[in-house]
Amino acid sequence: MTVWLLAALVAILAGVVATLLTPRFAGPTVEAGPHLRAYRHVPIAVLGGMGATHAAASWAETAAFAVLAVSAAFLVVIDLAEYRLPDAIVVPTYPLFFGALTLAAALENDWSRLGRAAAAGGVLLVSYFLLAWINPTGLGLGDVKLAGLLGGFLGWFGWPQVLMGTLAAFALVAAVSLILLALRRVGRKSEIPFGPWMIAGAAVGAAWQPLVLG
Template sequence: MPFWLVAGVVAVLAGAVAVLLTRRVSSQTVEAAPHLRALRHVSLAALGGLGAALAAATWAETLAFAILAVAAAFLVVIDLAEFRLPDAIVLPTYPLFFGALALAAAVDGDWSRLGRAAAAGGVLLVSYFILAWINPAGLGLGDVKLAGLLGGFLGWFGWPQVLMGTLAAFVLAAAVSLVLLALRRVGRKSEIPFGPWMIAGAAVGAAWQPLVLG
């Protein structure tokens, strides 16, 4: 099957899964519910599915990355609307995502990648917890829990990707904050959700790190 067709199928399936989960997730939200019912997360899930197909080398990797992409699509919309990353989405994604990574490791016969992914997830989980403890107004526990998932994703590729993806999240968040301040859309003490930029940073780290750090 041509690669472009595989990528298209994965994108469609990721979007379809997001549609199927919409009613269940929207029932657990308030401000984000109208955005979810408008299916604004579906295009994000489809885009993430496309990225999953592009980043993966095997069907098992594609499955793992697509699971994370669908969860991330919901989290972006909810965090932008409600400034929170619900445990009801983040926590169930852990066994699904890491279980799929374990399957990918079995398919590849390379268990070291799974170990690195788990280690990177743990490192980011602890690091974000420390940052949240130091500055609870800047980071919440939802960000801490999401960091473990994104660390696992980046760690699957390598430690340089973990570094790049983490730095990219803070750079993107800072850049967006400065733009919003310049446009007077927010004040200096306004809250800005960090979850979407963590997810965007992880995508940047996975996609561009080899080009930047060689």
């Protein structure tokens, strides 16, 4: 099976799972409900599933990254609509994601990568918690919890990816904020959801770090 065929299959599966999970998170009291019922998260899940295949070296890694991609798709749409990252999505993703990484480490007999992923997740979790404590209007606890997942993802690849992905997130949200200010779509004190840019930054860190840093 070629890489592109496998990527297409994983992408389709990610899209199907995202579609099937939609009723669970698109209730009538959910502000992002109309966006989810329009399945705007599904194309994001499909792209994430395709990216997961290209980033992974084994089926267990593919599963871990695909799980994160499906969760991220929901989180992007919900955070843009509601300025929150629900525990109902973030928390269950932890055991699924790190469980799949543990299986990948066992299959590859490379426990150092799992240790680094756990350490990176812990470092970002604590770092974001301190930032949220210092400036609670800038970051929420949802961002803090998401940071642990994204830190684990980036840490699986290496510490340079952790640095690149983290810096990319802040650079992206700064650029978007400046553009929205210039277009007068937001004011200086307007709230900008950070979750989508954390996710985008993690994707940039994983994809481009080798080209940028070495």
